Amino acid sequence: MFSSQLLKWYDRHGRKNLPWQRESDPYKIWVSEIMLQQTQVATVIPYFERFIKRFPTISELAAGDIDEVLHLWTGLGYYARARNLHRAAREICSQHEGSFPSEVEKVYQLPGIGRSTAHAILTFAFGQKLPILDGNVKRVLTRQHRVHGWPGEKRIEERLWKIASNMTPAERTADYTQAIMDLGATVCLRRRPLCGGCPVANTCLAKKHNEQDRLPTPGPRRHKPIRSVSMVMVQKDHSVLLEQRPPSGIWGGLWSFPELEPAIDPSLYMSTRFGLAIDAGKKWATLRHSFTHFHLDITPIPATLRKADNRIMENPGLVWYNLTEPDARGLAAPVKKLLDKLG
Ligand code: SF4
Structure with missing residues (x-):
């Protein structure tokens, strides 16, 4: 009953014209699924189109430079997604002759593809009957089945996987999968779900017990620490001088300004680390960038070079980035904002 009601609603109201929905190419579906993690559809569309235009196939992505991949990802955040996509494309070329594998166990082995994403790709691209459990689906199912307990807990998550598996129909699996994702994204909202217009309200136990606002059960409250840098x-x-960050960790492989502890004198730092004599100007207002696990408070310090020093160009991890004719490289969102302000 749940799936047939949902499919009826999907036929009338579901989203069917998103760029990746016109595709059966698993590569394009894979790229879209990775971009859609933690990111809204409207934000993803232009990024997806630019990415596919530049890298239309897995082999072209595998042959591409990580700098260019990160450049195309600039502003989307969660850059590990882009690095894993690139690594996985190379693995697919070396281990699967450039074709996205259709066996679920092989997909699980690829970097950056979790269980739900693997199932979504195989469902959309190959019509396989596999359940998915992304954030939207978790919300719908915990409410429909009145599942108490934080879904981040293993026991609760496994219960939800079982429910997801039982609910997924053998017929029209791809449409059902899209429908339940759409329901979570547009009707069964995190705050104030639109139960009045919900096609599956009659089977919803949370609604019956008036517990929509209490489910899913929130996780333990974490206090986000604050890190400060200049x-x-x-x-x-x-x-302006940019430095490439180490390949792993926050903003791995992206280009950023030289970064230092706020207590360190910037002139001393630049002269010790790069042999550059600078005149530091008045600090700009601190800006905050929030990651999942902490806040980063950035204090930008403008500076001018006292005398040109060409030795700095000998290092491949450093570049004088042209503000008037910027080239293609991956930049973290706050760095991009500061560059725009400088430009
Ligand atoms: S009735 Fe409300 S809480 Fe239940 S699935 Fe529909 S939108 Fe979500």
């Missing part, structure tokens, strides 16, 4: 924006003519 970023030195050294300018020379129309360029």
